[in-house]
Amino acid sequence: MPETAPFNLTPLDRQLLAMTDEQFVAHDWDDLRDIIARNDLGALKRRPSDLRRYLAWSAEIKAQYGSIMNYICQQRLHWAPGHQSTANGTANGSTSAPQSAVPAGIQSGPIPFTNPRPFADPSDYKILRNDWPYGLDPGISHLVVWLRTPIPVKSDEGHLTEESRALIEGFVQKTFVRRLAEDAGQRFPEPHAQVLWFKNWVGLQSVRALEHVHVLVRDVPEDILVEWSGEKAQL
Structure with missing residues (x-):
């Protein structure tokens, strides 16, 4: 582990770093x-060995790219930074939107x-597998929707504001739950019970x-995970 952590370590992180993987208890769905x-x-929480690797990886990425955000934009999302969008949605190459269309509290990205409305345009978000998932039971997959x-x-x-929570919930239902509910093979009798989501608050974000x-799905086969993310599982 680097001498200086690349992001704030919580007391739980420090406890995990003192543990072995054999002592770790993975998160189950309940x-x-x-x-x-x-x-x-x-x-x-992550498995202790994964957390140690994540800390080392984060330090290397920051040294090479300047920030983890730069790495993700360049290598994972292939999004090029540009002039920041203004509060009314006007940006270099973006479409202007009326001020009334902007949700309260939105800031430049x-x-x-x-x-300016989250999830309204498919070009404004991308679903990827989480490269560094939490320590999860087998059968649970961790995806990230980047915006x-x-x-x-x-x-x-x-x-989150109530409006933001409703926006995310609507997107998750439309993109993930509905896909399982409408599966041609009818493999998912309880699609609502197989999808969870959360958004970390600032203090927990790396x-x-x-x-x-973050989106967690349970017992979803590889073909659908690839359909959502465009990525095969890492070996």
Whole structure:
């Protein structure tokens, strides 16, 4: 582990770094559902060996790219930074939107967006597999929805507004739950019970400059994960 951590370590992180993988208890689905329901997101944890690798990787990436956001934009999302979008959606190459269309509290983001309303334009978001997922039971997959468009929050702490929560919930239902519900093979009798989502508040984010939402799915086969993310599982 680098002498100086590349992001703020929580007390739980420090506890994990003193553990072995054999001592670690992975999150099962019920545990994840309870953590998200009570908004205790600081309880989410990585396997000790994964956390150590993540810290080392983060330090290397920051040294090479300047920030994790730069790496993600360049190598994972292939989004080019540009002039920041203004509050009314006007940006270098973006489409202007009327002021009334902007959700309350929205701020300029690090890269241009097409529509100031989150999830309104497919070019403003991308679904990828999480390169560094939490320590999860087998059968649970971790995806991340990356957004160009900022999501309005209540305060500097980054807690979601009710409108933002409804926007994310609507996107998750449309993109993930509906896909399972309409599966041609009818493989998912309870699609709503197989999808969870959360958005870390600022203090828990290791990539703070780029908006993202975490999605967890249970017992979803590889073909659908590839359909959503365009990526095969890492070996």
